[in-house]
Amino acid sequence: MTAPNSAPTAPRVGEKLPPQTIGPFSVADLAEYAAVSGDSNPLHLDLAFAQGFGFSARPIHGMKLLAAFEPMLRDWRPDLTIVGLTGQFLTPVLEGETASLTARVVKLEEADNRFVAVLRLIAHTASGAPALMGEARLTPARG
DSSP states (O other), X not given: OOOTTSOOOOOOTTOBOOOEEEOOOOHHHHHHXXXXXXXXXXXXXXXXXXXXXXXXXXXXXXXXXXXXXXXXXXXXXXXXXXXXXXXXXXXXXXXXXXXXXXXXXXXXEEETTEEEEEEEEEEEETTSOXXXXXXXXXXXOOO
């Protein structure tokens, strides 16, 4: 963290954020996210459609899962700004399930005379399968 009126200190490589569990996700959660995001893919909204693709329930939107990391990162270091957030979706998290989020600082870079903290993001399904692997890039907020 930072002392008043001082620049943020860089996190330590290897530092882990406290894990978080999100969900379970309901049909209403999926419908609300679809309305807000504009992603009305029937895979996420229509059970029969999802079952036609072999899912036992509607899969949550991958971007909803990735976006769940944003408050986790802000809570960890409110003195830093997220400048990049990417992810690869591996295993669907289904309606009614939870997901576990973890993050770890994997490297520090320098850009514009400021550090950039690069974090590895991983979300797991309730059964432990990797649902998402991603990366976040955070830097001190411009003052």
